Every structure is written in structure tokens, then in C-alpha cells.
Amino acid sequence: MVFADRSPLYLAALQRGVRECEDIVLVGSARARDEVMDLVRRERPDVAVIGWLIGDAEQRGSIDTLVQASAICRVLCLFSHDDHDLALEALAAGASGCISKDADLAAVCASIAAVGRGEPLLPLEIQNGLLQRLRKGASPGAPALTAREEEVLGLAAAGLTSVQIARRLSISPATVKAHLHHLYDKLAVTNRAAAVAEAMRRGMMR
Numbered sequence: 001m002v003f004a005d006r007s008p009l010y011l012a013a014l015q016r017g018v019r020e021c022e023d024i025v026l027v028g029s030a031r032a033r034d035e036v037m038d039l040v041r042r043e044r045p046d047v048a049v050i051g052w053l054i055g056d057a058e059q060r061g062s063i064d065t066l067v068q069a070s071a072i073c074r075v076l077c078l079f080s081h082d083d084h085d086l087a088l089e090a091l092a093a094g095a096s097g098c099i100s101k102d103a104d105l106a107a108v109c110a111s112i113a114a115v116g117r118g119e120p121l122l123p124l125e126i127q128n129g130l131l132q133r134l135r136k137g138a139s140p141g142a143p144a145l146t147a148r149e150e151e152v153l154g155l156a157a158a159g160l161t162s163v164q165i166a167r168r169l170s171i172s173p174a175t176v177k178a179h180l181h182h183l184y185d186k187l188a189v190t191n192r193a194a195a196v197a198e199a200m201r202r203g204m205m206r
Contacts, residue, residue, distance in 0.1 A: 001112060002043060003029040004036040004065075005051035005078060010101065014049075014108070021109035024116075033065045040069050046116045051078030051101070062086070063093050063146060064171055067178045070094035076115045087126050092144045094182055097121025143186040145204070152179040153204075157196040 001024060005011045011029055018026055027043045030036045033053050040048055048069045053062050063086075069075050070093070077090035077098040087098040097120055099111045111121050145153070148169070155165045162180070166173045184190055187198045 001025065001045045001047040001049065001116070002027055002036070002039050003049045004031070004039075004053060005049075006031050006053050007051075010051075017105040018109060018112070020105070021112070024109060024112055033061060036065055037068055040072050045073050047074050047076055047096075047112055048072075049076045049078060049112065050095075063089055063148065064175050066090055066095055067093050067148075067182060068175055070096075071178050071181065074115050074118070076111060076121065084126060089146050091122070091126075092146050093149075098123060098126055100125070145183070145186065149179050149183055149186075152176060153183055153195065153199055156180070156192045157199075 001018075003011060003014055003018075003026065005014070008031065011031065015026060015029055018024055027045055028039045030039050031053065036048070036050065036053065050062065050066050050069060053065060066075055066077065074096040075090075075094065077087055077095040078101055079087040079090075079098055080101050090098060096115045096118075097111060099108060099121065100123060103111070114121050151169060152165055155168060160168065162173050162176045165176045169176075180192060180195070183195050187195050187202075189195045189198050
């Protein structure tokens with residue numbers, strides 16, 4: 001597994017602690033977005049534990065990194081007590097689970113192991129926020145899209161290519177493709193034209 005967080009003290013403490021956990025092998029850690037993806041692509045871990053990253057002006061950067069990483073391995077999102085929105089968006093973007101930075105070492109190790117086994121992980125405090133979001137859903141049966149997925153979908157509907165979308169949103173073409181693949185999965189389609197058509201059918205686009 002790999003760890004990624006912008007706090008050097010938290011990252012160091014987590015690395016020391018997880019080495020005491022049985023059946024968990026730490027292969028590396030990172031604090032910046034590029035470092036995270038280089039590490040994930042090189043090591044191909046079963047689980048990547050991702051929190052806030054250096055260079056993120058807002059939570060968008062961490063979510064984009066999570067989207068790319070989740071196409072390679074399972075992702076466990078780290079969130080602080082006031083970051084419930086980040087946790088919920090991380091789940092919508094493809095994270096397999098979330099865990100609070102206030103959790104103790106035993107809970108962290110158990111969560112990593114659970115996500116590694118393919119089990120979803122949804123803490124109680126996040127369940128409450130998720131229920132509220134579901135109650136505000138746009139239409140019955142419509143999947144929850146992240147803000148960035150909505151942007152990508154809208155630009156795809158306007159006819160922009162992946163490269164053009166990347167330039168418009170100041171992200172990489174690889175990230176655009178990752179967002180598109182998540183959209184395809186959520187909408188149960190296999191290409192962008194079908195995704196746009198299905199989103200329109202469900203009333204998800206104006």
C-alpha cells in the first residue's frame with residue numbers, strides 16, 4: 001500500500017504506526033500530486049491511502065488525484081473532522097472508503113485491510129451526510145456525479161475533445177479520460193455519446 005498526505009508529521013506517524021500492522025506492507029509515501037501518481041503507477045499497490053496533497057489550492061486537486069489512482073488500485077480517503085464534503089465527493093469519485101484522521105491506529109489498519117479485501121467503508125458520520133444528499137437527489141435513479149464529472153460531461157456534450165476539455169479545465173488528458181470512464185460506469189454506457197444521451201434522458205443535463 002501507499003500513503004499520501006500533505007502533512008509531514010501525520011505522514012511520518014502513520015508510516016511508523018502501520019509498520020506494526022500485520023499483513024500490511026507499506027511500499028512508499030508522497031506529499032504532492034505528481035509523486036502520488038508516480039508511486040501508484042510504479043508500485044501498483046492494492047490500496048492507496050490519500051488525504052490532502054501539497055499543491056492543491058482547493059479540494060479539487062485531491063479529488064482529481066483520487067480519480068486517477070482509483071483507476072489503478074483501491075483508494076481509502078483520509079478526511080479531517082470538518083471535511084465531510086471532501087469524503088462524500090471522494091466516494092462519488094471512486095474511493096472505496098473513507099476514514100477520519102482522528103481514528104486510532106487499530107482502526108486505520110482495519111480500514112486498510114477491509115478496503116484491500118474489496119469491502120466498502122463508510123463511517124457513521126459520513127453516512128448521515130450521504131443520507132442528506134440522497135434526499136436532495138435530482139431525480140429517482142440518477143447517479144451522483146462530482147462537480148468535475150458534471151463539468152467534463154457538459155464539455156463533452158458541447159463536442160470538445162479530451163485534449164480540449166483538459167485545456168479548458170487545466171487538468172491532464174489522462175484525468176479527463178479517468179473522469180469519462182467513471183461517468184461511463186455510473187451511467188452504464190461505453191462511450192461519451194451514450195453518456196451524454198443517457199444523462200439527458202435522466203434529466204441530469206439542461
